[in-house]
Structure formats: C-alpha cells, structure tokens
Amino acid sequence: MKWLVTGGAGFVGSNLIASILSERPDDRVVVLDNFSASAYDEFASAPPLAQAERLAPDAPVWDANRTLGVIEGDIRDMETVERATAGADIVVHLAANTGVGPSVENPRLDSEMNIGGTLNMLEGARAAGVKRFVFASSGAPAGLTEPPITETIAPRPASPYGASKLAGEAYCCAYAVAFGVPTVALRFSNIYGPRSWRKGSVVATFIRQAMAGEPITVNGDGTQTRDFIHIDDLTRAIRLAATTSGLSGELYQVATGCETSVNQLLALLQEKFEAAGLPAIKRRQGERAAADVQRNFADASKAAQELGWRPQKDLSEGLAETLDWFLHYRRD
Ligand SMILES: NC(=O)c1ccc[n+]([C@@H]2O[C@H](COP(=O)([O-])OP(=O)(O)OC[C@H]3O[C@@H](n4cnc5c(N)ncnc54)[C@H](O)[C@@H]3O)[C@@H](O)[C@H]2O)c1
Known part of the structure; x- marks a missing residue:
C-alpha cells in the first residue's frame, strides 16, 4: 500500500508513520508537510523515520526503492496536492490549523487551512481514485453538547476550529456519496504521548x-474534563480506519470513554x-x-463494533511513558 500522510511530520503523523513502517514493512509512505508546526531534522532524527528522503520538485513521488519520501509543500496549493495524491492508495489527512486558540485568533486562516485545504485533498483523492481517505477530526465539532459525545449527536461547535473540522467531516461525507470517494472521518479525543514536545496540549x-x-x-x-487517549491507541485506530474493507462516508469517535x-x-x-x-x-x-x-468525553462503541478497535493503554501507564x-x- 502507498500512504500519503499530510501533516506527517507532526505529532500524530510521525507516530503514525513509525507505526506503519514497523507494522507494515512492505508499505511505502510519502509525507506532505509545510513544516509550519514541525521541523524536518526533528522528524527524521531517529529510526525508522531517519530513512526519510526529501523529494526534489521534479523527483518521482512513488519510487519503488524508497520507503519514506517527504514533499515540502502546502495543502492550500492544488498543484502540490495533485502531485502528492497521484498514485496514492490511502490518504491520511492530518495537516491542519490545530487547536481552539489559533482558530479564535485567526478564524479566516483556520477556515483556509481546515476547509479549503481539506477540499483540496478530497479533490486530489478523487482524481487519484484512492482506496481510502481518512480525515482527522476532533471532539470540537460536538462543542456545547452534553457528553458522552457520539457520532449521532447534533454538533454545536464552540470555536472556529470546531466549525472548520465539522465542515471537513461534512465534505468527507459528501465526497463519499456524490463522488464515491471512500472516506472515513475520525474524531480524535485529546491525544498525548511521545513526540509531542512542540504541542500546546x-x-x-x-x-x-x-x-x-x-x-x-x-x-x-x-x-473541566477531557478524554485523554494515548498516541499508540490512536495510530492503531487510524491504521484500522485506513485498511478495514467496505467503509465509506463513515464517522467514528476515537476516545477512551474515560x-x-x-x-x-x-x-x-x-x-x-x-x-x-x-x-x-x-x-x-x-x-x-x-x-x-x-x-468532554466520548463513546467509541461504534469504532469497537465496526473497526474492532479498543483503547489499550491506561492513563497512568501512558503518562509515565510520556514523561520518560x-x-x-x-x-x-
Ligand atoms: N493532538 C491532538 O490532541 C488532536 C486532537 C484532535 C484532533 N487532532 C487533529 O489531528 C491532526 C494532527 O494533529 P497533530 O497533533 O499531529 O498536529 P501537529 O501540529 O503536530 O501536526 C500538524 C502538521 O501539519 C503541518 N501543516 C500545518 N499546516 C499545513 C499546511 N497548510 N500544509 C501542509 N502541512 C501543514 C504542520 O507543519 C505539522 O507538521 C490535526 O488535523 C488535528 O486537528 C489532534
């Protein structure tokens, strides 16, 4: 399988790619990242990500001899998106304006990145005929809703970030129905774990x-309460959402329920x-x-039933590992 991971140099992306390379050694990965919230040297500092190769603007994106390629580019640039998506089997779309604070400071930029950028990625995925498009959403679309949050509650975003992620979910559903792009949107709860040094979480x-x-x-x-999920549980959910057959236009809460x-x-x-x-x-x-x-906490029974996913890491154990x-x- 050929995976394109947008925002792949960030916290979730780098952990996801490390897990793909160790769990699925025959797969290849390409990252599309503008390094606005990450640094190439940090991303590629240790195995298995140290094998990353930065791609020149004219280099072939999917070279059979390269396991991990990196395109430095922006999801708001359609030409870059077309180059990155052509030939991909799976797109995991993580690149975003992340978090509530930045969206309150600059709602227009948040919309350009999270709505415009997601639309570009869906258009690229449609043209490329990908097998699966996984979108990173969050608990924020649910907003002012009494928890536990489920996939069926009426969303009431409390921030521009919640609104833009909700729009991303809506476009994923629309692209599945209107164009047959097999999309899955995952609502991540609050993620913690290794490689989160730069995060404001x-x-x-x-x-x-x-x-x-x-x-x-x-x-x-x-x-105030949150549902803290360990990054290893989260990346396993992304891999299952990307590879479980028959999914299209689906939405899943990915959370511990605690x-x-x-x-x-x-x-x-x-x-x-x-x-x-x-x-x-x-x-x-x-x-x-x-x-x-x-x-804020969520009920992930739908992911348990349909993806066979359940969180495994206890918060106390996960925090000790993270501090280490x-x-x-x-x-x-
Ligand atoms: N970390 C969490 O707790 C959490 C919770 C819910 C949802 N999410 C979502 O998961 C996804 C990944 O989050 P993360 O914590 O890894 O964030 P992160 O900031 O660590 O990584 C995001 C990556 O995207 C890149 N990026 C940003 N804008 C870009 C653009 N316009 N073009 C190309 N690349 C761009 C950044 O350089 C960075 O490497 C995001 O969509 C986020 O909204 C995260």
Whole structure:
C-alpha cells in the first residue's frame, strides 16, 4: 500500500508513520508537510523515520526503492496536492490549523487551512481514485453538547476550529456519496504521548512547564474534563480506519470513554514526577477561555463494533511513558 500522510511530520503523523513502517514493512509512505508546526531534522532524527528522503520538485513521488519520501509543500496549493495524491492508495489527512486558540485568533486562516485545504485533498483523492481517505477530526465539532459525545449527536461547535473540522467531516461525507470517494472521518479525543514536545496540549504543556521548574498554569478551577487517549491507541485506530474493507462516508469517535479532570491529571503527573525523582509541581491559576468546553468525553462503541478497535493503554501507564520520553528528548 502507498500512504500519503499530510501533516506527517507532526505529532500524530510521525507516530503514525513509525507505526506503519514497523507494522507494515512492505508499505511505502510519502509525507506532505509545510513544516509550519514541525521541523524536518526533528522528524527524521531517529529510526525508522531517519530513512526519510526529501523529494526534489521534479523527483518521482512513488519510487519503488524508497520507503519514506517527504514533499515540502502546502495543502492550500492544488498543484502540490495533485502531485502528492497521484498514485496514492490511502490518504491520511492530518495537516491542519490545530487547536481552539489559533482558530479564535485567526478564524479566516483556520477556515483556509481546515476547509479549503481539506477540499483540496478530497479533490486530489478523487482524481487519484484512492482506496481510502481518512480525515482527522476532533471532539470540537460536538462543542456545547452534553457528553458522552457520539457520532449521532447534533454538533454545536464552540470555536472556529470546531466549525472548520465539522465542515471537513461534512465534505468527507459528501465526497463519499456524490463522488464515491471512500472516506472515513475520525474524531480524535485529546491525544498525548511521545513526540509531542512542540504541542500546546495540556499534557505536553504541563510536562514542559514542570520540567523547566515553572509553575503549571491551570486555566480555571481545573474541574473541566477531557478524554485523554494515548498516541499508540490512536495510530492503531487510524491504521484500522485506513485498511478495514467496505467503509465509506463513515464517522467514528476515537476516545477512551474515560472522563478525567485537569485536577486529576495533575495529581497523576505529580505522582510520575515524584517517581522520577523530580521536584514537586507548583500550580498557578490562569484564565479560562470562552471557547473552552467544561466537559468532554466520548463513546467509541461504534469504532469497537465496526473497526474492532479498543483503547489499550491506561492513563497512568501512558503518562509515565510520556514523561520518560520528554526526559530523554531533552537529554538527547
Ligand atoms: N493532538 C491532538 O490532541 C488532536 C486532537 C484532535 C484532533 N487532532 C487533529 O489531528 C491532526 C494532527 O494533529 P497533530 O497533533 O499531529 O498536529 P501537529 O501540529 O503536530 O501536526 C500538524 C502538521 O501539519 C503541518 N501543516 C500545518 N499546516 C499545513 C499546511 N497548510 N500544509 C501542509 N502541512 C501543514 C504542520 O507543519 C505539522 O507538521 C490535526 O488535523 C488535528 O486537528 C489532534
């Protein structure tokens, strides 16, 4: 199988590609990334991603002797998208303006990236006749909905990011019905794990702040809840969504179903810091953003039934592993 992964140099993408290369050694992968939120040297710093080859503008994209190629380019540029998608079997579309904060600061850019960019990728996938198009959505389209979130709730986005991801889901459904592109949209819950050094997510930010000896900023009173999923569980769900036969126009929640408050997360992290012999975590109060929902967790029974997917990693174990990765990353 030939996989095109947009945003492949980022947190989810680099973990996904490492998992494809180890689980499916005969497959080939091409990354399309503009490196706006990642760096080539970091991406290709360690095996199995160290075998990456940067592709010159005139180089063939799918060379039988190359396992991992990288196109430096933007999903908003249709010519680049056409070059990248031609010949691909599977497109995993991860490149995006990620997160609520940046979308509130610049809703137009968020729409250009997440709606315009996704439309470009679907057009490229349609022209290429791909076997599967997997779209990275999020819990944000559900927005102001009483959890647990399911695929059938009426979405009420609370941020431009939620609105643009909802539009992406809608285009995936429309391209499946109108043009027969076999799409699957996955609503990822809050992902944590190795290779998240650059992320502004709560786990990565807390670990970075605490490692720097700074107080951890908790926005609001810390009672807000999230559904924290380990990156290895998430990448397994993406591989299943890409390779399970017969899916088209589907939407799946990819989540643990466990509701964890920021205060509970902090207590667990404190344990891990103590176990690693690190100083106690200090806490400081921050402002709660208006677009931040109070409770968020999801029911992934549909993914269990139709993809045979279930989360396997417990949060406590996953946080210990993540802290270990951060400590090694800083030392390397
Ligand atoms: N990390 C999470 O907790 C989470 C949760 C829900 C959904 N998601 C979604 O999963 C996807 C991957 O997230 P991530 O955490 O790996 O993000 P990330 O920021 O680590 O990676 C995104 C990658 O996309 C690239 N990119 C951004 N804009 C681009 C453009 N216009 N053209 C080409 N490349 C571009 C960036 O350089 C980066 O390498 C995103 O679509 C995100 O919205 C992530």
